[in-house]
Amino acid sequence: MKSFIKAISTYVPSVKITNQDISSKFPEWESEKIFEKIGIKERRIAESDEFVSDMSVKVIQNLITEYKIDISSIDYFILCTQSPDYKLPTTACVVQDRVGLNKSCGAIDINQGCSGYIYGLSLASSLVSSGNFKNVLLVTADMYSKSIHPEDKGNISLFGDAATATLVSSDGEYEIGKFTLGSDGKGAENLIIKNGGTRNQNDCSYGNLDNYLYMNGSEIFDFTAKNVPILVNDNLEQNSLSKENIDLFVFHQANAFMLNFLRKRIGIEQNKFLLNMENYGNTVSSSIPLAFKDSFDKNLDKVMFVGFGVGYSWGAVTILKNKND
Known part of the structure; x- marks a missing residue:
């Protein structure tokens, strides 16, 4: 089904x-x-x-x-x-x-x-x-x-x-195609809140940085640069598509510098690549649907969603316009 x-x-x-x-x-x-x-x-x-x-x-x-x-x-x-x-x-x-x-x-x-x-x-x-x-x-x-x-x-x-x-x-509006997913817990400490779980209980002192979000930006960038191009190509192959078949690529809205770097490395045309974060920032799990919302009712045949980050974890899926809807 x-x-x-x-x-x-x-x-x-x-x-x-x-x-x-x-x-x-x-x-x-x-x-x-x-x-x-x-x-x-x-x-x-x-x-x-x-x-x-x-x-x-x-x-x-x-x-x-x-x-x-x-x-x-x-x-x-x-x-x-x-x-x-x-x-x-x-x-x-x-x-x-x-x-x-x-x-x-x-x-x-x-x-x-x-x-x-x-x-x-x-x-x-x-x-x-x-x-x-x-x-x-x-x-x-x-x-x-x-x-x-x-x-x-x-x-x-x-x-x-x-x-x-x-x-x-x-x-509905878009048929959900095949998924490509992956994870690599070796990068867990590069985006982490160390305290608060059962391994490390909260130390409520103001100066304890382990109570707060830590991100190693350079390591996250390296992980993304290595894995996301492979992820995009794998999902295209799984769905028997090429980059030219995709009307719009919606990546996790991490930051504009990273996204433009990925777009150029993968070879995606600028007019097919969505940047929609300047008024929202990086909204984590909400960034893809938040960015895509304004395009949801447009006449787009094929759209690829690409997510990546904390975990490390990554995933992509291609959705296809339902012509019978």
């Missing part, structure tokens, strides 16, 4: 952090140079009392309103996040109750980062293709802002908070 992306909705918080705001706090970082380096002008971050469950509820409500979705038709709910409300219970269960999903609806969290949308789609697609479920709701929601040290100007400049909701069904 085939699976399809039927609808996509988005949500971004109201708090806006501009490059000028960052430059005011860190005068050595000129606002214009921030944009030149990473391609971001502003990013949205959650309120102090706003959490992943709140963003998830809001984006699901947006989806229901925008597409007139019958919430009772949803029979499985996947929440992809690395910023859960609690260690337990599962945040998806909290959201299920708050938004009014059926009690017969399955609800799980998956912990995955910048490739999380691809991983989540692979699970949702498999559930629908199995014939056991008709409508799977995939929500991505991350708020790295709550895990960044107040003096970490690099990560403050880079990351934004957002949520997206994607309905995967037995019919």
Whole structure:
């Protein structure tokens, strides 16, 4: 049985952090140079009392309103996040109750980062293709802002908070093609929050940097430069396509410098390569659907999604316009 992306909705918080705001706090970082380096002008971050469950509820409500979705038709709910409300219970269960999903609806969290949308789609697609479920709701929601040290100007400049909701069904706008996935845990320590799990409990002292997000930018760049071109070519081969067949490539919106480097290395035409992050920043698992939302209703026959990052992990999938929809 085939699976399809039927609808996509988005949500971004109201708090806006501009490059000028960052430059005011860190005068050595000129606002214009921030944009030149990473391609971001502003990013949205959650309120102090706003959490992943709140963003998830809001984006699901947006989806229901925008597409007139019958919430009772949803029979499985996947929440992809690395910023859960609690260690337990599962945040998806909290959201299920708050938004009014059926009690017969399955609800799980998956912990995955910048490739999380691809991983989540692979699970949702498999559930629908199995014939056991008709409508799977995939929500991505991350708020790295709550895990960044107040003096970490690099990560403050880079990351934004957002949520997206994607309905995967037995019919819809885009047929979901074949997936290519991979992981390499040898790079785990290059993008990590060391404290907070069972291995390292939180030390609440302000100066303990292990409580906050750490990213080794040069190692992440090297990993990406090596693996993403191979990933794109593998997924093209799996779907029996060439680069010329793809109307739009939507990569994880990491930063503009990295994306332009990858585009040139892979040989993708600029007019087929989506950059849509200057008003959002790097929104982790939400970056691909957030960037693609404005193109969802355009007449694009074939679109490739490419995710990569924390884990290390990577994934790609090609979606094809449903001519019968």
